[in-house]
Amino acid sequence: MLTKNMTVTEMSDSGKGLALIANLSAVDHDGDTYAPGAFAWKEQWAPLLTAHDRWGMPFGKARVYEEGDAAYAELHLNLDTAAGRDWHAALKFDLATGKSVQEWSYGYDVLDADLQFRGLEKIRMLKKLDIHEVSTVVRGAGQGTGTVSMKARNAALKxxxxxxxxxxxxxxxxxxxxxxxxxxxxxxxxxxxxxxxxxxxxxxxxxxxxxxxxxxxxxxxxxxxxxxxxxxxxx
Known part of the structure; x- marks a missing residue:
């Protein structure tokens, strides 16, 4: 299983949000870019985990989808669980205190890809990804990723x-x-x-x-x- 990152920037009281996980046409720190449909070839939901711990209790779930030139994870923290409430409190503290340092990552398998050149740069075009889980991490590999909103989608933009x-x-x-x-x-x-x-x-x-x-x-x-x-x- 491979991983890439996304960064949380807002957290609502309800524990719901929208995270940007990939700019499809960008080349990330791993030298990867994405074909349209790489995430959206099927409906994908994934558990929210801590540090990719597949044996730990999920503290929510995320729906992964594409829109335009981006892939998103619609996050849902389960505030009925202790882990969900703890992460909710920790993330709100992180976002409210100085510069945010908490990052997120998603785990995936590559089902289809090929190598391409952009000028003299060799890149990997990811065409079909199977998303296993979304996790809280220290640092990941995504380029220009971040949570668009952890509030309702119609909330005021800052x-x-x-x-x-x-x-x-x-x-x-x-x-x-x-x-x-x-x-x-x-x-x-x-x-x-x-x-x-x-x-x-x-x-x-x-x-x-x-x-x-x-x-x-x-x-x-x-x-x-x-x-x-x-x-x-x-x-």
């Missing part, structure tokens, strides 16, 4: 988390202002699809305040920018 991406969005906007043709046709189509999907998912109730609306708008813009950068043609 503007500060996207400061870096917003800065990059400004850079991309300046580049495209000079030459809009730098964005490929594939990039434009993907951005259109993502814009529509995210717009539908992020419709806010009428009573939403102006500050919260601004935070959501900034978050959407930042995520679109992050994805679109992969489609900027190299000079």
């Amino acid at each position: 503007e500060g988390r996207f400061d870096g991406l917003l800065g990059e969005l400004g850079t991309m906007a300046e580049v495209l202002k000079g030459d809009p043709g730098l964005l490929s046709a594939t990039g434009r189509k993907q951005l259109g699809d993502i814009h529509a999907a995210m717009g539908a998912a992020l419709v806010l109730p009428p009573e939403t305040g102006a500050e919260e609306k601004a935070a959501v708008n900034n978050a959407v813009a930042a995520e679109l920018q992050r994805i679109s950068r992969r489609h900027l043609k190299q000079a």
